[in-house]
Amino acid sequence: MRASLFITCYNDTLFPETGRAVVRLLERLGVELDFLPAQTCCGQMHANTGFRAEAFSQARRFVQLYRDAECVVIPSSSCVAMIRDQYSGLFEELGNEELRKQFAALLPRVYELSEFLTDKLGAEDVGAYFPHRVTYHASCHGLRGLHVGDRPFRLLKNVRSLELVSLANLERCCGFGGTFSVKNAEVSTAMLDAKLTDVLATDADYCTALDNSCLMHLGGALHRRKKSLQTIHIAGILASTMDHPHGATP
Amino acid sequence: MDPRVAPPFPTAALPILQNMQLRKNVAHATDVIQAKRNNLVAEKRDWHELRTSAAAIRAHVLANLGTYLEQFETTCTAAGGTVHWARDAAEARAIILRILREENATEVIKIKTMTSAEIQLNPALEAAGIAAIETDLAELILQLGEDEPSHIVVPALHVNRRQVRDIFAQRMGLPELSDDPEALTAAARAYLRRKFLSVPTAISGANFLIAETGSVVIVESEGNGRMCLTLPRTLITLAGIEKVLPRFADLEVLLQVLARSATGERMNPYTSLWSGITPSDGPQRFHVVLLDNGRSEILGRKVERQTLQCIRCGACMNTCPVYRQTGGHAYGSPYAGPIGAILTPQLEHMQHAQSLPYASSLCGACYEVCPVKINIPEVLIELRAQVVNQERSQPSRWFDPMYLGMKAANFVFAGAARFRLAQRVGHLALRLFTGKDGWIRRLPSLGARWTMSRDLRALPDQTFRDWWATREASATREASQHEERR
């Protein structure tokens, strides 16, 4: 099984440990991974803020780059949602027939990480070990965009020594919303407060999700409030084993 | 609430976010209605099929709007109604005022209709010396309290019983009034009953117009609608052109999804249907004012047309996590919440309320609950593109940090070499703001909007791509050393 890793612009820069965890995890599962260094961004931030032409040029770059990939794995449900929901509209409006065809051929080969594990590899037990109390936050794009459903739960339930605690108001948005977090910072913060109340009520050690974007927002506030609860991308949990537990030096 | 003068959403939200009473009321009300709605949807085995049909019927109507409106005009006129067409708010106001003058009206009783707020009818009536009496309990509370609605279906949910008591006591001259909801309601009942029985002219909106029969349908909870539709001599119904349905039987779909979505009930307490004039039953003069006011323009836009499918249930509002924090006032428009965020700027031809399409985290909860499947996030994104396109020709854009940032980011994303350079530059620059524990607590400019409530972890010393490159390099070295040894 070969796969090409699209790390995403923000993971690359802000959360490289998630990328390292994805590599460790997938190689452990026998996946031959490659990383195309020409990659940059999927265009989501520009598309969602209204910079259509700019988003198009980034989308075109993505499609051309991964034209020959066997499949593409992306540890970010919002980026996959961008590709699945908005690329064809962008190419319809600004692209040409050739590009649309390339995209149509590529689309079925693009996977969010949890989808890749459960659907493509057929794996729910990835041999992980993470002896902590964990609560899962359902990022909106994964929940409603990709319909990941219970994939993350199935994966987490098989992690040895992990105590999974459910989060109240699971489906309510945490308030990140990309540039919304800055353009509407006060409302974003109010939504964040509500989400943190629910997260802290779980008394978990870690809050995990499919997206570091939500976790950056939650984690940033947790740190500001000097809470001990940490955030960790699901890849970090799934990469953690008894031989190589999370927290040990790589 | 006038979108032309309302402050932008982020500004308007500020005082509301500090009003804990309002936030508590809004959160409570929306949670209650949302829970009721969810229960009834779970109970309804054919909910998905109903939703599919409702969406299809509404889309079909819009695609054939001219035909159905003309049919409605014919059948309503044949039934004894008079149909008027208003291109915009000013024209609608003028038509209504003309009818009222012909009636020598000094007072009108009104059933809640957002369309009337949209055209700013009440101030025009007041200016013409005509008292407009709102008869929905919530609207009455707001009118007497000189306030604005905060929710489509429960407009006074930001007002608690003590506040209502105070308003009624003062405006109805009832100093001894208690704040018990029963007593308050009884006071409203008595006050309004006198009006219902004496005022000869009423103004209503419409939930649906039936093309096949020329009928109008209104759904309500309190009975004031029935009072206004039945007792006066003259009835004026103001309706957006998108309200039409093809046939009477289409109500079998729309009524099922509307009540469950709006108030979490299987059916709302009262639904009234009437066709033109019926001799000896109800008003003997009946006017319908069909309002365009920007709707035909929305109709012509591929992605935006679905905005007009809306049946004003309010479910999007009840599920919206943004609305839950701000209530309706922050939107500066009769239409608030997710639907308001897309409808209001469009009715203003994208000349006003440009902050509203950004008043969303794009979570998609609204789309999930919309009974007519309006893909609100899709429309929000489309409207954002229009706002940015306006900005592209404005000189002020060069002073807008967000605009500059987006242009810079696009430049950077166009090539890996630039991207890596930007990563290095960013890493260096942010070192200036990084504390000893490896976290950033304060950033300048746009960054300050992040750090107002969140820390930011410092940029790691090594990006993922550099780590990968290093790993590849050492793997290659090992492989070639291995080769050499052989």
Added chain:
Amino acid sequence: MMPTSSRQAILDRIRAATGGDASNYADLPRNYIHRGPLDNASRLRLMAERLREYGAEVVESSIAELPGTIARRLQSSGRHVFVAPTGLPAEWLSTGFTWKVDHQLSHDEIEHCDGVVTASFAGVADSGTIILHHSPAEGRRVLTLLPDFHLCILRASQIVETLPEYFARCPQSPRLATYVSGPRATADIEMTRIKGVHGPRFLSVIIVRDDD
């Protein structure tokens, strides 16, 4: 040049915006439940249950016993002056009460009646909805609006389970219709459901077993 009327202007804009649509009304998807599965007895039970949830009083009666049942309901209501639609069957006008038959009664006259008795067009069990088409036996709309008490006679054969079944039954669409689902309520003061803003606060229903 003739000024374009508003009507023409709007229709022109709409035509320009919609071009030529292909979708056919008859092809619209309608895969929702049209007919409910409940048998007669269950349907009646459901109707009565939903009505009671709204706080309405529900009793059953045979056809033969109907006048007696009506008399008893009116007796227990404690009211005396009732308004009757012109087409109300004479045997329903129980003795011992004051009856005002609606020969163009004024609103004030109706306002001074304690209650009203009417027939109905249909009942929808799923939502506990009573449907009036305002025929002579159901009365003008104002009759079931102003008085505080409404005694409604609903035949079992008029009760359907689902809303689409009601629509299927309408031979023609009604010129006037009122759908009543519970005594009126308002949720506007701190979300408290209150009985008694406008319209009859007391609904009493007799379900007539004309299906036996």
